[in-house]
Amino acid sequence: MLNCQRSLFQLDESVTFLNCAYLSPQLKSVAAAGIHALERKNKPNRLAPEHFFSQVKGVKAEFARLINTPEPGRIALIPAASYGIATVAKNLPLRSGQDIIVAKDQFPSNYYSWARLAQEKGANLRMVEVPAGPDKGRRWNEAILAAIGPQTALVAISHVHWAEGVLFDLLAFREKTDQFGAWLVVDGTQSVGALPFDVAKIRPDALVCAAYKWLMGPYATALAYYGPVLDNGVPIEENWINRKNSENFQGLVNYQSDYQPLAGRYCVGEHSNFVLMPMLETALQQLNAWEPQRIQDYLRQLNAPYIQELLELGFRVLPEAQRAHHLVGLGLPAGVEMEPVQAALAAANVIVSVRGQSIRIAPNVYNDARDWEQLMGVLRQVKHTQSVH
Numbered sequence: 001m002l003n004c005q006r007s008l009f010q011l012d013e014s015v016t017f018l019n020c021a022y023l024s025p026q027l028k029s030v031a032a033a034g035i036h037a038l039e040r041k042n043k044p045n046r047l048a049p050e051h052f053f054s055q056v057k058g059v060k061a062e063f064a065r066l067i068n069t070p071e072p073g074r075i076a077l078i079p080a081a082s083y084g085i086a087t088v089a090k091n092l093p094l095r096s097g098q099d100i101i102v103a104k105d106q107f108p109s110n111y112y113s114w115a116r117l118a119q120e121k122g123a124n125l126r127m128v129e130v131p132a133g134p135d136k137g138r139r140w141n142e143a144i145l146a147a148i149g150p151q152t153a154l155v156a157i158s159h160v161h162w163a164e165g166v167l168f169d170l171l172a173f174r175e176k177t178d179q180f181g182a183w184l185v186v187d188g189t190q191s192v193g194a195l196p197f198d199v200a201k202i203r204p205d206a207l208v209c210a211a212y213k214w215l216m217g218p219y220a221t222a223l224a225y226y227g228p229v230l231d232n233g234v235p236i237e238e239n240w241i242n243r244k245n246s247e248n249f250q251g252l253v254n255y256q257s258d259y260q261p262l263a264g265r266y267c268v269g270e271h272s273n274f275v276l277m278p279m280l281e282t283a284l285q286q287l288n289a290w291e292p293q294r295i296q297d298y299l300r301q302l303n304a305p306y307i308q309e310l311l312e313l314g315f316r317v318l319p320e321a322q323r324a325h326h327l328v329g330l331g332l333p334a335g336v337e338m339e340p341v342q343a344a345l346a347a348a349n350v351i352v353s354v355r356g357q358s359i360r361i362a363p364n365v366y367n368d369a370r371d372w373e374q375l376m377g378v379l380r381q382v383k384h385t386q387s388v389h
């Protein structure tokens, strides 16, 4: 069982930070790796051609381990989740009249590419929604499964809904998409790192993850896994380092028609990024040492008594089987308005996000019972005052 890992971070002790779904705090080790890497550029002669490849190899290996694939060559380094999604959109064989399925209100980086593609190809973008109410997680999964059929070309979804915390049943989606030869694309930005993701089991055609939240990496780094359907696809840009033999700097103008193997063709130009890659590798090493399942176990135990109390106070939380423990959507009790709750949270320096009609509580391994107590102090108070009026 993990203990609280707060000492590994430089948290601002004057705020209660329960918002990793927005931006993770920085590990001290990641900051140190960045500073060291920044200073390296003072002596550019120390950066040899092999450094364009070696760090990237380390990052791919760590991420491959985290998502359980034996093939680090299937990992691409990209600058944003939207970039990884655009790569899939460029390669999806989509015919007029076919369906692309997304969940209602999913993050825009996993929406706009599909909206454009559907429009260009005369396909249908189906946004699956279910009304609010009990068991929303179960009903939503059922509705998405029911939407998948012979006309489906692709399901583009996340593992955990970024606003409400609904856990999507990726295994069931995979089974059904397999029946119809449809692709399954997962945005893991709000889950991978904190929640186990098993490529060997789920077999997504693509998985994309921005790294600045649960992967604890620097902003402007992201990672993708691309499965066999994308092995011979076309990248959204053509850069020199993705081509075969790019390791040979003397031969770069012996232009090559072949790419680096597997997902090597999909990495962004200048992905060797000498400052950000060491930071990302350090963060991934730490996550692999912690293990996502142990992070979930830590958070489950930490959250449990407070969630129980919130339910007793009339707040709404999804049943445990329909959510994860690192991103919990909290609906307000009847008669309690969001605006005063937000004001009270801000006044107490409790940092959470409001997404739609829910408060999003996103704890991680640096949080402990003191943080929950700060949050609960506010929620108990607003419930009490607003119920009295």
Ligand SMILES: Cc1ncc(COP(=O)(O)O)c(C=O)c1O
Residues within 6 Å of the ligand: 021, 079, 080, 081, 082, 083, 107, 109, 110, 158, 162, 187, 189, 190, 210, 222
């Ligand atoms: C589910 C999800 N995907 C992706 C992102 C970030 O996307 P991008 O890397 O394209 O900026 C976010 C940011 O909040 C998110 O919540």
